[in-house]
Amino acid sequence: MDNKTQDNTPQSNAVVSARDFCVYYGTHKAVKNINVDFARGKVTAIIGPSGCGKSTFLRCINRMNDLVDGCTTSGKLMLNGVDIYHKRLDVTELRRRVGMVFQRPNPFPKSIYDNVAFGVRLKGRIARSDLDEIVEKSLRGAALWEEVKDRLSSSALGLSGGQQQRLCIARALAIRPEVLLMDEPCSALDPKSTARIEDLIAELSGKYTIAIVTHNMQQASRVSDNTAFFYEGNLIEFGETAKIFTNPKKQETNDYITGRFG
Amino acid sequence: MNDRSRKIIDSSFSKLAKISLALMCAAVAAFTLPIIIKGAGAFLFTATSEHEKILEENFGADLSDGQKERIKRGEIQKEKIFSEILELENRKSLEAQKIITDEIDAAFAKLQKQTDSVLSAAKLTSSKRRKAFADISTSIWGDFASRVKEATQMAEKNGAAVSFEKFLEKCSEDVTERAKQYSGSKALKAQIKPVARAALRRSICQLPNSELELSRKRLSEINAAYFTFKSGVNKLLGPVDAKQKASEKLPRNKYGQSRMDMARKVFEESVCKIRVIATDKNGHSTFQSVQTKEYFKGTPVEKIFDEIEENFDALMQPHFVFYGGFFTNDPVDSNLLGGIFPMIVGTFYLTLGSMLIAAPLGIIAAIYFSEYAKPSKITSALKMCVGTLAGVPSIVFGLFGLAFLIDTLKISDGKSVIAGSATLALLILPTIVQSCAESLKSVPQTYREASLGLGAGKWYTICTVILPAALPSMLTGIIISMGRAAGETAPIIFTAATSTGVALGLSQIFTNPTPALPWNIYNICSEHEAAEMVEHVQYGMVFTLMGIVLSLNLVAIIIRAKLQRR
Ligand SMILES: Nc1ncnc2c1ncn2[C@@H]1O[C@H](COP(=O)(O)OP(=O)(O)OP(=O)(O)O)[C@@H](O)[C@H]1O
Ligand SMILES: [Mg+2]
Numbered sequence: 001m002d003n004k005t006q007d008n009t010p011q012s013n014a015v016v017s018a019r020d021f022c023v024y025y026g027t028h029k030a031v032k033n034i035n036v037d038f039a040r041g042k043v044t045a046i047i048g049p050s051g052c053g054k055s056t057f058l059r060c061i062n063r064m065n066d067l068v069d070g071c072t073t074s075g076k077l078m079l080n081g082v083d084i085y086h087k088r089l090d091v092t093e094l095r096r097r098v099g100m101v102f103q104r105p106n107p108f109p110k111s112i113y114d115n116v117a118f119g120v121r122l123k124g125r126i127a128r129s130d131l132d133e134i135v136e137k138s139l140r141g142a143a144l145w146e147e148v149k150d151r152l153s154s155s156a157l158g159l160s161g162g163q164q165q166r167l168c169i170a171r172a173l174a175i176r177p178e179v180l181l182m183d184e185p186c187s188a189l190d191p192k193s194t195a196r197i198e199d200l201i202a203e204l205s206g207k208y209t210i211a212i213v214t215h216n217m218q219q220a221s222r223v224s225d226n227t228a229f230f231y232e233g234n235l236i237e238f239g240e241t242a243k244i245f246t247n248p249k250k251q252e253t254n255d256y257i258t259g260r261f262g
Numbered sequence: 263m264n265d266r267s268r269k270i271i272d273s274s275f276s277k278l279a280k281i282s283l284a285l286m287c288a289a290v291a292a293f294t295l296p297i298i299i300k301g302a303g304a305f306l307f308t309a310t311s312e313h314e315k316i317l318e319e320n321f322g323a324d325l326s327d328g329q330k331e332r333i334k335r336g337e338i339q340k341e342k343i344f345s346e347i348l349e350l351e352n353r354k355s356l357e358a359q360k361i362i363t364d365e366i367d368a369a370f371a372k373l374q375k376q377t378d379s380v381l382s383a384a385k386l387t388s389s390k391r392r393k394a395f396a397d398i399s400t401s402i403w404g405d406f407a408s409r410v411k412e413a414t415q416m417a418e419k420n421g422a423a424v425s426f427e428k429f430l431e432k433c434s435e436d437v438t439e440r441a442k443q444y445s446g447s448k449a450l451k452a453q454i455k456p457v458a459r460a461a462l463r464r465s466i467c468q469l470p471n472s473e474l475e476l477s478r479k480r481l482s483e484i485n486a487a488y489f490t491f492k493s494g495v496n497k498l499l500g501p502v503d504a505k506q507k508a509s510e511k512l513p514r515n516k517y518g519q520s521r522m523d524m525a526r527k528v529f530e531e532s533v534c535k536i537r538v539i540a541t542d543k544n545g546h547s548t549f550q551s552v553q554t555k556e557y558f559k560g561t562p563v564e565k566i567f568d569e570i571e572e573n574f575d576a577l578m579q580p581h582f583v584f585y586g587g588f589f590t591n592d593p594v595d596s597n598l599l600g601g602i603f604p605m606i607v608g609t610f611y612l613t614l615g616s617m618l619i620a621a622p623l624g625i626i627a628a629i630y631f632s633e634y635a636k637p638s639k640i641t642s643a644l645k646m647c648v649g650t651l652a653g654v655p656s657i658v659f660g661l662f663g664l665a666f667l668i669d670t671l672k673i674s675d676g677k678s679v680i681a682g683s684a685t686l687a688l689l690i691l692p693t694i695v696q697s698c699a700e701s702l703k704s705v706p707q708t709y710r711e712a713s714l715g716l717g718a719g720k721w722y723t724i725c726t727v728i729l730p731a732a733l734p735s736m737l738t739g740i741i742i743s744m745g746r747a748a749g750e751t752a753p754i755i756f757t758a759a760t761s762t763g764v765a766l767g768l769s770q771i772f773t774n775p776t777p778a779l780p781w782n783i784y785n786i787c788s789e790h791e792a793a794e795m796v797e798h799v800q801y802g803m804v805f806t807l808m809g810i811v812l813s814l815n816l817v818a819i820i821i822r823a824k825l826q827r828r
Contacts, residue, residue, distance in 0.1 A: 062715060064711060064714070064715060067707075067710065067711065067714065069636065069637065092717045092718065092719055093717065094717075095714065095715055095716065095717040096716070096717030099715070099716070100711075100715040102708065102711065102712070102715075104708065106706070106708035106709065106711065106712045107712075108709060108712065108713070108727055108731075109709075109730075109731055110730075118713070118716060118718075118726075119716035119717060119718075122716065122717055122718055122722065168712070171712075171716065172715075172716070175716060175717065
């Protein structure tokens, strides 16, 4: 444990803050006593060897782990100072504010348009013209508009993997979340698609608070402002990306980013 | 394992698989081809002119001029045969009858004369007198008997067996009556004592009657043979005249054969061959099948037979038809005429009814199992129950339907469509639950995550993402269950099926039982009084049922392909 100096009040510009946050799968403790703040409008990269609990932590931020039987948490995880695991919290409302992009592109087997409109329609009836506008804006935001504007009504499953992933980003953007969680969004993509998505993240930063899990050190250093290094469920080091990559404080961090393990 | 042996195993396995596949295909073909070919024969066949006549008189079909013309052509030919038959039956074998009448008169004249001479001979002891009377009767009736035989044979030859048999019957009464009169006459009474009179009467009555009786027996055997021939002809060509047609109660007897294949069969089995009673030496009577042509050799019956054989096509007027009414007409006279409309309607009612009950219940249960139920002992117990239910024999469901739905819940007074549908629904429910749960489970978890991740609720996710994605394979499962419901027999025996009846209206489904294909197939194959006459209907029904089930499966395939393309 590193974060001995426990500070229970989140920093003023923190959107997501964890305090002594643990996650258990049954009795197995997968994430251990995390204390971290994700700053507003910043991109935070989460790195670490496989199985260290990156996904687990990320999925807790919009409570996707509720789907996993036997997954429990302790400690505090807050969104804008509100406890995410509070009993009376509206989970759907939380998920609308915290969008997520998964490792594998997972568009619905519906048209491209319907995919983007899905989350918007959830909020209730909306005029067709307004919906059109939101869809276009989201697709432009995800840098996909030019490629699909002529085939909005064709199936999303006909898109390439990179396009599908950008569609999933557009789908997440369409409901204007505060936070965007990305779990290895480029791991199934070729370098060109990866580059596009990295550009996209760069464009989105500032407007959205983004947390991205990645195994690609270059990617982490390119796109993120801050980096968190996880190891065996612990948060080993957290700080500005430039500092972590040039001058890590911990031996494990250094070993990991120089490729000695993981 | 080295490379060589791996190759040998691979190739021998693929060969084995091919052989077993080929065997399977061959078995399916061997099973379905006859059904398809013979089943198609129920509505595509060579008909006779009777076919249109039946359609016109029973189903109000409008006949074209050509069809009317054809019926007329056939009728003219039949008329010839029928008039010969009628003439044959009415013919009086006057010659033969005259012989017998004359014989009887002569016999009684002789009797009187000889009795007188016996009586006038004085002082005869009673035993001598008895003997004398016996001698008289032998001398009189000896001739008489041989003449009766001769006349009988003559009548046989002329084909006048019917009228002559009746005539002989009358003669026998006549002789007895005259003998009584004679022996009781005043003149005789005065001369002999009662005892002697009785002896006289016995001796004069006995002999002729036994002789007449023998002839009558012979003639009645011939008559019986003739009537089997005639009923064969009736079966083939229809009733001989309007009077007979009106007197027939069963519709099947009002018409000749309407299909050429049946006509040939009837001709070979009931016209070419007849059943006769043969009495052996010990007096035991047995039925025997003999050739008509041999039995009636040299008689007018043979001529009629030859005429039918020679003019067979002209009589039947064969022509190829498509009988769409097989699917839309009600059956007449236990399916011997008409179509299978009520059975098709009944099958649809039962199938759709069971679907309307089972599909919603099954889908709801499947959604519960795959989306809501947390893994627990109760859930797995429930799943085991569903699995067990799926393995319960269908006859048990039938009994359950009768005992619980009808007798306990009283959802209807007796068998009814609704009771049958509910029973079938219970039967297919477990399969639907299982297949739908399986379909829902096979929806990728990523869809759920994507939907929930966008802030959708569980119910919304199920309705807009999971159900649409699972729909094609759910529909496949449901439609295959529907095919099963359409073909199940045991459950509806107890709860819904009846062997005859007309198509039900929608309002009757709560109260009335219905004919339905699976049950009627069984019924018409094993319980039918004339099963060999409705073979085409049997195959037609099986064909239709298979058609319904296969087209349901085809619909499933098409729906799935359509939905998957979307
Ligand atoms: N559904 C689950 N049930 C039980 N244990 C799980 C489950 N998901 C993950 N775990 C365990 O939790 C730990 C952390 O897993 P997690 O998926 O968060 O790792 P990760 O850092 O995302 O790894 P990777 O880089 O390979 O994606 C692992 O030990 C894993 O075995
Ligand atoms: Mg992971």
